[in-house]
Amino acid sequence: MTSSAKPGHKVINEGNRREGHTSGIEYNGWTITSKKTSICNSQDLDRLQKEIGIPLPEMIFGNNEVSIRNKTGFELKYRAEDALQLVDKTSESNKHIKVAYAKEWGKKRLNHENIKDVIKPYDWTYTTSYQGTSGNQFVNTDKDIDIERLKRLDPILYYDENILFEDELADNGTATLTTRLRVMPTCFFLLLRFFLRVDDVLFRINDTRIYHEFGTDYVIREYTSKEDHYNSVRAQLPKKVSEDISLLTDPNWVSTVLPTNTQTIEKQMAIVK
Amino acid sequence: MGLDLDRCIEQLYNKQLLSEAEIKEICEKTKELLMQESNVLHIKAPVTVVGDIHGQFYDLLEIFRIGGFCPDTNYLFLGDYVDRGLYSVETISLLTCLKLRYPGRVQLVRGNHESRAVTQTYGFYTECTRKYGSHHVWQYFTDMFDFLTLSVVIDNSIFCVHGGLSPTIHVLDQIKILDRFREIPHEGPMADLVWSDPDPDKEDFAISARGAGYTFGSHIVERFLDANKMSHILRAHQLCNAGYQVLFNDQLSTVWSAPNYCYRCGNLASILEVGVEGERYFNVFDAAPENDKNFQTNVQKPLQLDNKQAQYFF
Numbered sequence: 028m029t030s031s032a033k034p035g036h037k038v039i040n041e042g043n044r045r046e047g048h049t050s051g052i053e054y055n056g057w058t059i060t061s062k063k064t065s066i067c068n069s070q071d072l073d074r075l076q077k078e079i080g081i082p083l084p085e086m087i088f089g090n091n092e093v094s095i096r097n098k099t100g101f102e103l104k105y106r107a108e109d110a111l112q113l114v115d116k117t118s119e120s121n122k123h124i125k126v127a128y129a130k131e132w133g134k135k136r137l138n139h140e141n142i143k144d145v146i147k148p149y150d151w152t153y154t155t156s157y158q159g160t161s162g163n164q165f166v167n168t169d170k171d172i173d174i175e176r177l178k179r180l181d182p183i184l185y186y187d188e189n190i191l192f193e194d195e196l197a198d199n200g201t202a203t204l205t206t207r208l209r210v211m212p213t214c215f216f217l218l219l220r221f222f223l224r225v226d227d228v229l230f231r232i233n234d235t236r237i238y239h240e241f242g243t244d245y246v247i248r249e250y251t252s253k254e255d256h257y258n259s260v261r262a263q264l265p266k267k268v269s270e271d272i273s274l275l276t277d278p279n280w281v282s283t284v285l286p287t288n289t290q291t292i293e294k295q296m297a298i299v300k
Numbered sequence: 301m302g303l304d305l306d307r308c309i310e311q312l313y314n315k316q317l318l319s320e321a322e323i324k325e326i327c328e329k330t331k332e333l334l335m336q337e338s339n340v341l342h343i344k345a346p347v348t349v350v351g352d353i354h355g356q357f358y359d360l361l362e363i364f365r366i367g368g369f370c371p372d373t374n375y376l377f378l379g380d381y382v383d384r385g386l387y388s389v390e391t392i393s394l395l396t397c398l399k400l401r402y403p404g405r406v407q408l409v410r411g412n413h414e415s416r417a418v419t420q421t422y423g424f425y426t427e428c429t430r431k432y433g434s435h436h437v438w439q440y441f442t443d444m445f446d447f448l449t450l451s452v453v454i455d456n457s458i459f460c461v462h463g464g465l466s467p468t469i470h471v472l473d474q475i476k477i478l479d480r481f482r483e484i485p486h487e488g489p490m491a492d493l494v495w496s497d498p499d500p501d502k503e504d505f506a507i508s509a510r511g512a513g514y515t516f517g518s519h520i521v522e523r524f525l526d527a528n529k530m531s532h533i534l535r536a537h538q539l540c541n542a543g544y545q546v547l548f549n550d551q552l553s554t555v556w557s558a559p560n561y562c563y564r565c566g567n568l569a570s571i572l573e574v575g576v577e578g579e580r581y582f583n584v585f586d587a588a589p590e591n592d593k594n595f596q597t598n599v600q601k602p603l604q605l606d607n608k609q610a611q612y613f614f
Contacts, residue, residue, distance in 0.1 A: 065565060065566025066567055069541065086561070086562075086565055172614075174614060177612075178614065180612060186611045198412060198418055207613055209613075218613060226421065273425070
C-alpha cells in the first residue's frame with residue numbers, strides 16, 4: 028500500500044492476522060475495504076459445504092471480503108461464498124470441458140472400471156462467472172473503461188490484492204479467484220480474476236473490471252471470458268526458457284497470450300445514488 | 301571421501317546452499333542408501349511424524365526447535381518437501397543430508413511432489429535453475445526421488461503414507477512387490493498411495509469428480525487395518541487449518557506441517573509425536589518468526605512482488 032499523505036483521504040488499517048485484518052481507504056464519499064483472514068476452519072467448511080453443496084476448493088478464504096461502498100448506499104462486495112454459488116452443480120457441468128477439449132481430456136482421464144461410486148458431478152474447475160455481489164442494478168452500456176487514464180502513472184493512494192479461493196485441482200492445474208484494487212486521485216479500479224489452468228488441457232480467464240471516475244454518477248463493470256488449449260498457450264513460451272514452464276502459472280502472462288477474438292464481453296454500468 | 305556431512309548440515313542450518321558437486325555426491329550416496337529400503341519400511345516408536353513442508357525452510361527449522369534436533373529425536377517425514385515455498389532447495393538439501401548422516405533415525409517417504417512432472421510446474425525446477433544457474437541440481441534431486449520409499453509402519457500398528465489407500469492394495473505385501481524405482485506414474489497403486497484422500501462422508505472408494513485420483517471411506521479404512529492387523533493410518537497431503545485432522549473414529553490422522561501455507565493461508569501446522577505405547581500427540585505450531593523478516597507481515601503475500609510497477613495493472 029502506498030500512503031503518501033494527501034489531503035482528503037483516510038487510510039484504514041485495523042485488526043490482526045488471526046482475527047482478520049482490514050485495510051482500506053475513505054475518499055471522495057467512498058469507503059473501500061479489504062478484509063483478509065486465514066483459510067476457513069473445519070466448522071466454517073462444514074457450513075459452506077452444506078450451503079454450496081459441492082466439494083470445496085482446497086484453500087478457501089471464506090471470511091475474506093472486498094467491499095466498495097458509497098455514502099449514497101451503493102455497495103459492491105466480493106466474497107468467495109457468492110462466487111462458489113455460481114459454480115455449475117448440475118450433471119451437465121463437466122460437459123463443456125469434455126466436449127471442447129475431449130481429445131486432451133480423454134487422454135488424461137483415468138480408467139476406473141472397477142469403481143462404481145462417482146462423487147456427484149460438479150464443475151471441478153470451479154469456473155465462475157461471478158462479477159460481484161450488489162443490491163444495485165447494473166444495465167448494459169456502451170461506456171468504456173478509460174484505459175488511457177489507467178495507464179498513467181498517477182499516484183496510487185491505496186493498493187490491495189485479496190485471494191478468495193484457490194485450488195490445485197489435485198495437482199492437475201490451478202483455479203484461483205483473486206481481486207486486485209487500486210485507488211488513484213481521480214478514479215478507482217478493481218480487477219476480479221478467475222484463472223484456470225488444467226495441465227495439458229486448457230487455460231481460462233474470466234475477468235471482471237470495475238471502474239469509477241470520481242465526479243461521475245456511475246460505476247462501469249466489464250466482464251470478459253477467454254480460453255485456449257493448453258498446448259497453444261505453451262507454444263507461446265519464450266523459446267529460450269521452453270524447459271521452464273513456470274510462466275504458465277502466471278495469470279498475467281497467460282492473459283497476454285490468450286486469444287481475444289473468441290472472448291465474450293459484457294459491458295454494464297450502475298448508477299451511484 | 302572428502303564429503304563432510306556434519307559441515308554440510310551445519311551450513312544448511314545457516315541456510316547456505318551446498319555446491320552443485322556436493323549435491324551430486326550426496327544424492328548418489330542417498331540413492332545407494334534408499335535402494336536398500338523396502339517399499340514398506342518398519343520402524344519403532346518413539347518417532348515424530350512430519351507432514352508436508354513444501355519448501356518452507358524457516359518452518360522446518362521451527363520443527364526442529366520444537367520437536368528436537370537430529371539425532372536426538374527420530375523423524376519420519378511424509379513427503380512433499382519441495383514446491384510452493386521459497387526454499388525447496390535448502391529444505392531437500394538439509395533433509396537429504398540428515399537422512400544420509402542418521403539413516404536409522406530419519407525416514408523420508410515419497411510425496412506426490414517428489415516427481416519430475418510436478419516439480420516442473422510448481423516451483424522446484426525454477427528455484428534450482430535460479431539458485432544454481434542450471435537444471436543439474438534439479439536432475440540430481442529428482443533422480444534421487446525415484447528411490448524414496450512409499451510407506452512406513454510404526455511398531456506394526458500405524459501405517460504411514462503420503463496420500464492414502466489404493467483400490468488395488470489390500471495387504472502390505474502388495475505394496476512390497478511394486479517396482480517403485482521410477483517416476484510416479486499417472487495411475488495405479490503407486491500413484492494412489494501418494495495422491496488419494498479420505499472422505500469421511502463415504503464408506504467405499506469413490507472417483508473424484510474431476511476423474512483423477514480416488515477418495516476412500518470408512519469401510520475401506522476398517523478393512524485395510526483389519527487385514528493388516530494395524531490400528532491407525534497416518535498420512536499428510538491435505539491442508540488443514542488447525543494443522544491436523546482426525547477422522548473415522550480415530551482410525552486415521554492427517555498431519556500438515558506447513559504453517560501459513562504459501563505464506564498466505566494463515567493456517568496452523570503440527571507434527572505428530574508417536575510415543576512408545578503408541579500414544580499420539582499433535583504438537584501444533586505457527587509460522588516461524590523468520591518468515592516475517594523476509595516478507596511483510598500480511599496474512600497474504602501479494603501474488604507478485606509488491607513493486608510499484610505491478611500496481612499499475614489494468
